[in-house]
Amino acid sequence: MFIGDAKSLVAPELPEMGPRYPEWIFLSTRAYISDRVNAATVACSNTSDGHPIHVSLFAATPPAAGPKTPSLIRIANPDPCISNFANIGIVCCGADHFAVAALIRDYMTDMYMLSVFYSKTGVWETRLLPLEPSESLCHPAALCFFPSKVIPLEGSLLGWVDLWRGILLCNILSDNPKLHYIPMPKPMPGNEALKGEGDPTCYRGVIGCGDLIKVVEVDYEYNDTEVADTSSYIPEEWTLVTLTWRLDSREWKRGHEVNIGDITVSQDFYGHTDVLPRFCENGTPSLKKMPLGLPTLCEWNNMVYFMCKVNRKDCNGWVVAVDMNSNKLQAVSSFCGATLPGFLTAYYPSLFTKYLNNSGLEIELNAQTFDGLASTDTEDSSIDD
Template sequence: MEGSFPASSLHPPAVAPATTRCAPWVLLDSRAYFAVCKNATTAEATTSTGHMVKVSFCLSDPPAISHFCVFGPELKHEDFMMEPLVLFSAKDLVLLRLAFTVGPRSTHKDSRLAEYFLYKAGRGKPSLEPIPVTPPGTRNSFHICVLPSDDDDGEFVIADLCMTNPRSDYELHVFSSKTGKWTTKQLRLQASPVVKKEDLPGPSLDKVIALGGGAVGWIDLWRGIISCNVFDKNPVLSFTPVPMLEENERHEGNPRLFRDITCSNGVIKFVELDLRFKKVAVHNIKTRKTTKDLDSVDIIHDSELLFHKDDSCTDPVEYTLVDDGWKLRTCYRHTSWDYWRKGHTVDIDDILADNTDHSMLLPQLWDAKAGKSTLRNLYSAYPTLGIDGGNIVYLMSKVVYNDENAWMIGVDLEKKAVEVLVPVSSERVCLFKPDFLPCTFSKYLDATPR
């Protein structure tokens, strides 16, 4: 740790530069690095502390992970409560959250009080614009979005939905670039009578997505989507449930390890990585030895052959659960439907991984028992859907669970084949705790070095 931050946050990883000047989309690490990095993406603004802050992006072709750096001539990493975050991206806009420890907008006493900045990649040189502070007493979440105007006039709105006490009561905070002001509306979810309180999303949401036409969805990946049209004068909240994981009715753990949801052209797509386990005997607690024990020992003592009253005819066995592969399942729905339609179901054993280039990069793909290259020798998590709603799902995979070296693997569900495989090396992936966001702002940039 350096100060209150891990050392990794001060040392950004090397990335292979994008092969095109304006990549159609990138997979962006949403947490910033504190490092000086100047290139054609660099933009600057003045913070409420009176300091200049600069933001630069280091972009690579997906599924390699791109990142961004935050720095300033007088800013040190100790001036921040936490790493700056990219919260959302739409078209050429990127919404950032910065939380400082000093100044008029100090966040030392209340980490919810943060400053927002809007990065604009289009219309010439990139720019960074501070957003006016939210009203006093506003609950600021980490799941806030920005939507550009459909008129392509440079205007935008920022929207944040925060739950109040009951699960059905919310506050919608909306900032309009046209008025330069925030407004707050009290909303109540009018769910169907068959929807129970336990079915509704909790206060801790997982992500936010644009649903098209001004509609926004705030997502609990275990339970479902709360949505409304943020441009409406009187927004109405609605609830869309998501399929439940069979072995996790209590909705425990981090769902992002196994699930993702995106929306493209009015179609919501859901993916789940369903881990499979099998029971394996690890210890037989019988008291008498048998001839089978000669497979593992050289000596059997007389005392180990005698019958005891507590011996059981059916020797109890202790079991453990071991990994036995996984399935990827997808389903989808149009925003106007009241049902999910089956997409793809692909088992790990049915996925072709016979690309020789991939095998040279990652020899551990070879499974001697199966006599072919497979993904079975890897730990995989964080299924991620692409930006275009296509059939490729990206997985973060490792040979060793707590290794700093990982691989981003793209599986084409239609072809049932590994489409792409690229290395990722960062301390942030050590314990499977990445947090990346598909973004399209890159196609509006000229990211050549200055």
């Protein structure tokens, strides 16, 4: 069922982008259904009913892609069928092949079914895996686990993440894969009562990079302010912390801790009111005026990205970047959330565009940025622990 403004279903106009695409982007979780086609790069396939389907990636100024023709591969569901696509991860298997992995709880055996699709063979292989006992999990069968995301780590290691309960690690290409458990850090004091309740993405985010896992959590200080319009969000005070876990460690290491009152504004925003006109004080954007949620990390810098929306029915909003090293509001970009109103996950950081700057086919991709929100951070290109 569609909820929200019908205008959000219309593909947005394409702004000017530049001659090259950035090393990473925020990729929308929803696609638009449109008759726009880039004949040079459109990927084609057929649905399970035999109907043709085309997929195009659009940008204002076309960068370039590899020399091979883009293609789509329709992958049949494994048995048992995957009902939650948040359970799926993908790893590279050399230059031309990949593996897709899904992890599903088997409540009959209290084990997990690891299903792996190999593009080289075109078939799924499924095996039952017990959850290995650990110091932090004495009774693996008692774990209630509901993953909302899969993170890539070193080699063919994937992590299935339940933002409240923990992370399940598995080397999916191993001849003898094992399932290991990492506990999530304890919730911040204001979030302890929320553990296991509601959508944790409103308060927590996680990324993986090599041998490092990084978590961000926001503790909101809710007030009892009464408003006439209950459909509008109220800006809240908050404190943010980051924590990291090395694969060879046994505990989370605390990183940044920032209160909203500690954050200043980059000089690039002074007098710049057109991006966030309703959230300004004396011509300068103020975080204290912004309803923020969904903290998102990116493995290529030390920013935390917040979603900003005014109304619960809004599909469109802003992405606000806060630099954890300098405690500054660093960048802002407007976005269209398609059919996703309120604070629902509308985008994920992606390295996909990194591979589009090689010589070859032209490709188009949609983006709208201010102050380099979707561009490469040349000064600090990896996450800190």
